[in-house]
């Protein structure tokens with residue numbers, strides 16, 4: 596498990612990472628999100644020991660992390676870091692050897708991964724001849740060589756086409772299935788929502804929310820979707836709720852802040868149902884999930 600405790604970093608007079616603490620548990624995909632300049636890359640660089648700390652510490656399995664621990668991490672830097680002139684497979688073998696693999700093992704692992712990403716026929720091309728998306732695929736293969744004990748990936752999905760996103764998702768799931776903690780940053784909240792087990796939200800260098808997507812969701816108001824057989828505009832007159840949207844017979848409403856995650860606002864549900872039935876038919880009344888993008892907007896506002 597990667598543990599980040601009170602991490603702090605300044606550039607000049609500006610504190611860009613401010614007392615940041617979170618954990619990346621084994622076998623879980625932890626999404627790291629935040630707007631441009633929130634401090635994600637800076638935090639990841641400190642985790643990887645590429646940038647000095649002005650406060651706090653990074654732990655690996657409850658003890659201060661060492662360079663030897665980090666050598667067994669797979670890291671995908673934001674600025675990427677491939678040598679443009681070197682051939683794809685040669686480069687992967689070289690990086691695999693740097694990570695401690697024997698040349699033969701590095702070659703076999705790299706070839707398998709290139710096949711998986713549909714790049715086997717590009718193994719002999721120089722990296723610079725590949726499209727940016729394909730260079731990115733090579734970069735992730737490099738991070739995964741040699742069965743890393745943890746993964747720290749800075750925007751691994753940016754620039755990937757849908758099929759490469761799918762391959763990447765499968766790969767990350769395989770890594771977590773073998774117990775690896777994975778930290779990845781992303782601006783693609785739909786992907787983060789679908790993929791990650793846990794989430795750390797950063798705003799202006801500070802953690803403003805963390806937990807499972809469900810935990811974050813349950814902090815906000817519950818949301819119901821009501822479908823009736825005629826115009827649903829009357830929901831605006833029902834007490835104890837906030838109308839998010841009414842579109843003909845379909846209304847989406849939010850109930851007041853939940854006193855507890857289990858609270859179900861039975862009284863408001865009953866009022867909606869009674870009123871709906873008094874006016875016609877109720878086709879549907881069900882809780883809907885608040886999209887992560889909206890939760891994100893709320894916590895970073």
Ligand SMILES: Nc1ncnc2c1ncn2[C@@H]1O[C@H](COP(=O)(O)OP(=O)(O)OP(=O)(O)O)[C@@H](O)[C@H]1O
Pocket residue numbers: 606611629630631632633634635636637638
């Ligand atoms: N070497 C540096 N010197 C000065 N300021 C820096 C340096 N590196 C980062 N910063 C500043 O630190 C802040 C955090 O940057 P960082 O790259 O960590 O954010 P981020 O969350 O990764 O953003 P993005 O999503 O845009 O990549 C920004 O204001 C950035 O300009």
